[in-house]
Amino acid sequence: MSTEPILQARGLNKRYGRVVALDNADFDLMPNEILAVIGDNGAGKSTLIKALTGAVIPDFGEIRLNGQPIAFKSPIDARNRGIETVYQNLAVSPALSIADNLFLGREKRRDDWIGKIFRTLDRGYMQREARQKLSELGLLTIQNINQPVETLSGGQRQGVAVARAAAFGSRVVILDEPTAALGVKESRKVLELMLRLKARGLPIVLISHNMPHVFEVADRIHIHRLGKRIAVIDPKKHSMSDAVAIMTGAMAPPAAEAA
Numbered sequence: 001m002s003t004e005p006i007l008q009a010r011g012l013n014k015r016y017g018r019v020v021a022l023d024n025a026d027f028d029l030m031p032n033e034i035l036a037v038i039g040d041n042g043a044g045k046s047t048l049i050k051a052l053t054g055a056v057i058p059d060f061g062e063i064r065l066n067g068q069p070i071a072f073k074s075p076i077d078a079r080n081r082g083i084e085t086v087y088q089n090l091a092v093s094p095a096l097s098i099a100d101n102l103f104l105g106r107e108k109r110r111d112d113w114i115g116k117i118f119r120t121l122d123r124g125y126m127q128r129e130a131r132q133k134l135s136e137l138g139l140l141t142i143q144n145i146n147q148p149v150e151t152l153s154g155g156q157r158q159g160v161a162v163a164r165a166a167a168f169g170s171r172v173v174i175l176d177e178p179t180a181a182l183g184v185k186e187s188r189k190v191l192e193l194m195l196r197l198k199a200r201g202l203p204i205v206l207i208s209h210n211m212p213h214v215f216e217v218a219d220r221i222h223i224h225r226l227g228k229r230i231a232v233i234d235p236k237k238h239s240m241s242d243a244v245a246i247m248t249g250a251m252a253p254p255a256a257e258a259a
């Protein structure tokens, strides 16, 4: 594993009136790792992720992507730089097909004069590409690429959302509670998909309250408390109850791993 973080933050601060959502928060995502971010309700996890993805502009602090200081002005700005976020609720557009969902916001127009004048979409290309992306990710239990997403199971939908995030030259994929609404089997598929993406060299940030899932896939666990990172622990060296105790303040972060 390279020692340079791909995405890094130092001293992020964000206040909402009197509420300090981020209080000198640090963050490091290494290439080719699954980094879990855990914390109690209101600890500031969402605000941290939003700051890293242009959805919230921090009051101050520094963000670096591949070592370069960066100031995202919007989520589109972050997306254009290869940072893709899958939110639990906004994952997909139910009425659109799988292929259309994969290309949402990145539709491919036909190259010929018809495409130029009438802005006609190149559906053949989009369907071929969608099939290829889904099969690369082992998601081809989905039979028909033109099937509306609302007819898929929860796990398949989440699969499409994750495939979309991973498909287009992304450098970082952030998953916000990707298994929260899923059953056991479907969760398993999404966890397997995460491991497959990691094996393909894509670093992943997993925000989750589900400790068994976190401990199953994470290489490191960032623990957030009261607006800041208080520790980064190795799940092989700590139990789930340690993680929860550190997260809630019942246990001091281990000295070697305190942030």
Ligand SMILES: Nc1ncnc2c1ncn2[C@@H]1O[C@H](COP(=O)(O)OP(=O)(O)OP(=O)(O)O)[C@@H](O)[C@H]1O
Binding pocket: 016, 019, 020, 021, 039, 040, 041, 042, 043, 044, 045, 046, 047, 048
């Ligand atoms: N837009 C906002 N306006 C006012 N306060 C906010 C806003 N967003 C977040 N906060 C406050 O900032 C603090 C951190 O919230 P945040 O949503 O980042 O926590 P979280 O760790 O993601 O919590 P959860 O696990 O419950 O989603 C909370 O006290 C929250 O009420």
